Amino acid sequence: MSILIDENTRLLIQGITGGEGSFYTRGCIDYGTNVVAGVTPGKGGTKWEDKVPVFNTVSRAVKETKANASLIFVPAPFAADAVFEAAEAGLSPIILITEFIPTFDMVKVRSYVKEKNIHLVGPNCPGVISPGKCKAGIMIAEAFSRGNVGVISRSGTLTYEVSAMLTEQGIGQSTCIGIGGDPILGTTMSEALELFGQDPETEAVVLIGEIGGTFEQEAAESIRQGMTKPVVAFIAGSSAPPGRRMGHAGAIVMGAAGKAEEKKKALAAVGVLIAETPPEVPDLLRKVL
Amino acid sequence: MKIHEYQAKSLLSEYGVPVPKSGVARTPAEAKKIAADLGGKVVVKAQIHAGGRGKAGGIKTATSPAEAEKVAASLLGSRLRTHQTGAEGVPVSAVLVEETIESARELYLGIVVDSTRATPLVMASEAGGIEIEEIAAKAPEKIIRSYTESRTLEFRAFQARELAFGLNLSPEQIRPATQIVSGLYRLFVEKDCSLAEINPLTVSTDSRLLALDAKLNFDDNALYRHPDIAGLHDPEQENPLEVKAESEDIANYVKMEGDIGIVVNGAGLAMAVMDAIKHVGGKPANFLDIGTVNRSERVVNAFKILTSDPSVKCILVNIFGGMARVDVIATGLVEAYKQMEIKVPVVARLKGTNAAEGEQIIAKSGIKLIRADTFREAIETAVTEASRK
Numbered sequence: 001m002s003i004l005i006d007e008n009t010r011l012l013i014q015g016i017t018g019g020e021g022s023f024y025t026r027g028c029i030d031y032g033t034n035v036v037a038g039v040t041p042g043k044g045g046t047k048w049e050d051k052v053p054v055f056n057t058v059s060r061a062v063k064e065t066k067a068n069a070s071l072i073f074v075p076a077p078f079a080a081d082a083v084f085e086a087a088e089a090g091l092s093p094i095i096l097i098t099e100f101i102p103t104f105d106m107v108k109v110r111s112y113v114k115e116k117n118i119h120l121v122g123p124n125c126p127g128v129i130s131p132g133k134c135k136a137g138i139m140i141a142e143a144f145s146r147g148n149v150g151v152i153s154r155s156g157t158l159t160y161e162v163s164a165m166l167t168e169q170g171i172g173q174s175t176c177i178g179i180g181g182d183p184i185l186g187t188t189m190s191e192a193l194e195l196f197g198q199d200p201e202t203e204a205v206v207l208i209g210e211i212g213g214t215f216e217q218e219a220a221e222s223i224r225q226g227m228t229k230p231v232v233a234f235i236a237g238s239s240a241p242p243g244r245r246m247g248h249a250g251a252i253v254m255g256a257a258g259k260a261e262e263k264k265k266a267l268a269a270v271g272v273l274i275a276e277t278p279p280e281v282p283d284l285l286r287k288v289l
Numbered sequence: 290m291k292i293h294e295y296q297a298k299s300l301l302s303e304y305g306v307p308v309p310k311s312g313v314a315r316t317p318a319e320a321k322k323i324a325a326d327l328g329g330k331v332v333v334k335a336q337i338h339a340g341g342r343g344k345a346g347g348i349k350t351a352t353s354p355a356e357a358e359k360v361a362a363s364l365l366g367s368r369l370r371t372h373q374t375g376a377e378g379v380p381v382s383a384v385l386v387e388e389t390i391e392s393a394r395e396l397y398l399g400i401v402v403d404s405t406r407a408t409p410l411v412m413a414s415e416a417g418g419i420e421i422e423e424i425a426a427k428a429p430e431k432i433i434r435s436y437t438e439s440r441t442l443e444f445r446a447f448q449a450r451e452l453a454f455g456l457n458l459s460p461e462q463i464r465p466a467t468q469i470v471s472g473l474y475r476l477f478v479e480k481d482c483s484l485a486e487i488n489p490l491t492v493s494t495d496s497r498l499l500a501l502d503a504k505l506n507f508d509d510n511a512l513y514r515h516p517d518i519a520g521l522h523d524p525e526q527e528n529p530l531e532v533k534a535e536s537e538d539i540a541n542y543v544k545m546e547g548d549i550g551i552v553v554n555g556a557g558l559a560m561a562v563m564d565a566i567k568h569v570g571g572k573p574a575n576f577l578d579i580g581t582v583n584r585s586e587r588v589v590n591a592f593k594i595l596t597s598d599p600s601v602k603c604i605l606v607n608i609f610g611g612m613a614r615v616d617v618i619a620t621g622l623v624e625a626y627k628q629m630e631i632k633v634p635v636v637a638r639l640k641g642t643n644a645a646e647g648e649q650i651i652a653k654s655g656i657k658l659i660r661a662d663t664f665r666e667a668i669e670t671a672v673t674e675a676s677r678k
Contacts, residue, residue: 023612076510102481102511103402104442110407111439126611140611140641155557160609160641161664181556183404210557213404236560239567240576243373247541247556247578256422260564277565279665 001201002130002175003150003192004093004119005069009134012037012061012091014082015073016048024073024097024138025052031135037061058089070094071127071136079123080105087118095136096122096186106184113186120186124248126156126178137178147172149285150196152189153208154181154215154248158236162208162278169282171289174202181210181248189215190222197227204230204288206281207272209263211237211246216263223270230288233267234275235260290507291338292521295385297503300480304472306487307465308500311387320361323386324354333360336383338526340420340504341371347381350389357386375546379526390499395489396456397421397432398470400477408439411474413452417489437474444474458492465498480518481511534577534594541580542594547572548602549675550595550633552588554579554613562607562668571672574601583612588621589628596629603634605671607664610641619647623654634659634674638667 005011011028015021016038025048029035037055038048044056055061058070070091074082079098086094094113101123113120121128127137132146139156143164151166151173153159159178166173177192179185187195189207196202205227209216216235223231238260240246256262264274273284298308312323313336324331335347342348347369351357361384368378395418403410416424416431424432433455435448446467453466469490477485484506491501512519524532534542541556545563549571553559556578563573575598579587588606595601608618618639625631638661639647651658659674661667 077513100510102514103483103508104478104481104511107402107408107439107442115440138612140609142641143609153557155555155560157553157555157609157611158557158561160611161558161561164609164640165664183402184407185404208557210560215404218405234561236557236564239563239573240560241543241545244543244576246543246560246576256426277568277665277668278561279663 001199002133003195003199003202004121004128004175004177005130005134005136007133009136010034010036010066010068011136012039012058012065012067012070013073014039014058014070014086016040016052016054017043018073021073022048027138027141028071028135031141033134033136036065037067058085058091062089062091067091069136072096072098074098076100076102080109083109083120084112087113087116091118093119093121093128094186095127096120097125097127097138098122099124101182103184106182110184110186121177122180122186124182125180126159128175128177130175131173139176139178143167144176145172147174148201148203149173150199150202150205151176151208152192152196152205153178154189154210155208155236158208158278162206162234162281165279165282166285171282171285174199183213185215189219193219193222193227197229202229204232204285206285207231207233207267209233209235210248211235211240211260212248212258214257217257217266220266220270220272223272231272232275232281232284232288233264233272234278234281235263290509290512290518290522291526292505292507293336293338293383293523294334294503295336295383296521297505298500300476300505301473301487301500301503304476306469306472306500307498309387309390311385313383314361314386315365315383317358317362317365320384320386321354321358324351324357327386327388329353330389331357332387332389333357333364334385334387335364335369335381336385337369337379337381338523339371339373339379341373342369345369345371347371361386382525390491390501391494392489392491392501393494394492396492397424397488398473398490399484399486399488400474400482401484403436406436409437409442409444409477411435411437411444411448411452411470413456413470415456421486421488442478444471446471449474459496462492462496462498469498469500480515481508482506483508530594530598541576541578543576544598545573545575547574548600549671550574550577550598550601550604552577552579552591552595552604552606554608554610558607558609562605565664565668566672569669569672571675574598579613583614583617585617585621585624588618589625592625592629592631596631601633603636603671603675605667606635606637606639607667608639608641610639610643614643615639615641615647616643616650619650622658623650623656626654626656636661636667636671636674638662638664
């Protein structure tokens with residue numbers, strides 16, 4: 001097992017013929033992911049790099065290839081529409097890599113997919129990888145190895161950094177999910193935690209949070225309500241000045257709740273082990289595994 | 290993106306929210322004329338993006354046009370320091386000259402996007418005139434909340450009415466209050482705001498409701514569909530190094546008070562590097578994320594910014610290359626050394642895609658980098674280097 005994606009994932013890529021889409025599709029295929037279709041309106045009937053059939057619409061692609069998940073590289077102004085199209089065709093999970101999507105577009109998108117019970121991951125995220133089984137995203141494969149630790153992260157490169165530290169120390173991962181750095185997320189930290197809670201293969205979870213919002217506090221609440229697996233957390237941004245956006249749209253301290261220290265306090269209160277710097281994550285995991 | 294108070298009030302006015310009569314002055318003479326037109330007794334308000342103006346002396350009253358001129362002269366061209374600006378302050382290039390309003394009550398009205406419910410949240414309170422965080426801490430029961438239906442982003446008339454009735458207004462004030470709530474919400478959604486706040490929403494002694502102060506922030510990601518709003522941007526209000534970073538095409542740069550300049554790919558990793566520096570007793574001079582774009586110029590541009598910051602005593606480059614391949618980053622480093630004189634030590638840790646090729650490029654160039662292999666080692670080395678005399 002693992003969560004969201006595995007060896008049975010039949011991946012469709014929206015925006016497959018674009019620069020980023022092409023580059024990362026190659027990476028997914030090289031990893032062994034079963035990429036069954038691509039969608040680029042106007043390029044239906046062609047083949048991407050002589051390998052993957054391209055369709056004009058998602059519904060047609062699903063009908064012909066039985067795709068069951070989507071990875072989206074569509075530019076921000078059109079990204080919300082791409083999610084609606086994938087959701088309407090019944091794909092789940094939908095993994096949205098695109099950055100800079102307007103917040104209100106995401107408000108409408110999230111509410112729509114929730115109603116349909118579809119898993120949406122992102123936006124502004126590196127995607128999802130179940131090491132050794134399937135990669136649907138832009139992450140560096142070498143950082144990851146198969147195992148029993150679930151990783152949930154709001155940051156891309158920090159996911160690679162921490163996962164590589166785990167891999168170097170022989171601690172493999174069941175699934176690593178980059179939930180994204182935006183204020184409105186398809187899958188929140190607590191929703192991802194619940195998925196790992198139900199996954200028999202996952203024995204412990206690493207949370208990589210950051211300043212801004214209250215996702216970490218919600219995660220603490222869902223741990224209190226019934227997460228029995230051990231959790232280790234690193235929260236980035238203790239040193240960030242208040243009121244300044246630190247790169248990610250969601251990473252801004254507005255009021256007390258957004259501060260790194262508040263998040264650490266909330267998580268520690270429900271038994272989560274707090275790493276002060278990334279290299280402490282594998283040390284703490286070793287204590288609970 | 291932030292805008293000035295006078296710009297916010299003009300937008301509010303378009304959406305049917307009453308605001309005091311006023312004019313914008315860029316010279317003392319203009320201030321005098323506006324004050325005369327408004328009957329002499331006015332408030333002169335420095336137009337800056339940071340909060341805390343009142344306490345910093347940026348809001349002053351004048352009882353005659355001549356006094357308004359004098360007050361404007363003292364504010365215009367000065368730099369105002371508030372608790373939000375840092376020691377260098379921000380320049381005052383315009384003042385808002387406004388009629389004085391006698392307040393009987395000060396209310397609060399604000400709209401944000403709530404990430405937990407993933408939908409806009411409209412808040413109102415009788416305890417206005419202070420910051421919402423302070424109301425939340427002191428009198429949380431005095432905040433009334435109403436969430437938008439997220440599928441349609443529609444805020445219904447009854448919701449606006451509910452908020453209005455919750456503010457203990459007199460019967461004849463309910464309609465104008467409802468209109469203000471609805472108008473502010475319409476502005477919030479139609480212009481893709483990230484924050485819309487009227488604080489205080491004043492009830493004047495003659496029973497009118499007016500937006501006495503207003504703050505509008507906009508979603509940067511949605512500016513492409515609002516050229517009118519994008520045109521209100523005032524780069525003067527930002528740190529000059531940050532403006533330079535924006536024009537030099539660096540993904541994200543935030544100036545800080547310390548002496549270790551950092552160059553990192555990825556926002557989360559950049560924050561983690563800053564935290565780790567602080568954790569072992571060092572001080573980061575900035576947050577700098579070159580992004581995940583695969584371009585060596587980003588590294589060169591980052592070095593241009595960091596070498597023009599006199600407080601930087603050491604530069605730490607920590608790259609975990611994914612899309613940003615290490616060979617490209619290495620090429621950027623070599624190019625930076627060619628283009629500029631780098632007087633401070635540079636500690637570099639380069640991991641990830643094409644790391645071996647990157648090593649070759651650096652070895653061949655002969656540039657002097659202090660190398661680190663692990664995250665811990667990189668941090669500790671940078672802190673040691675920065676503390677050298």
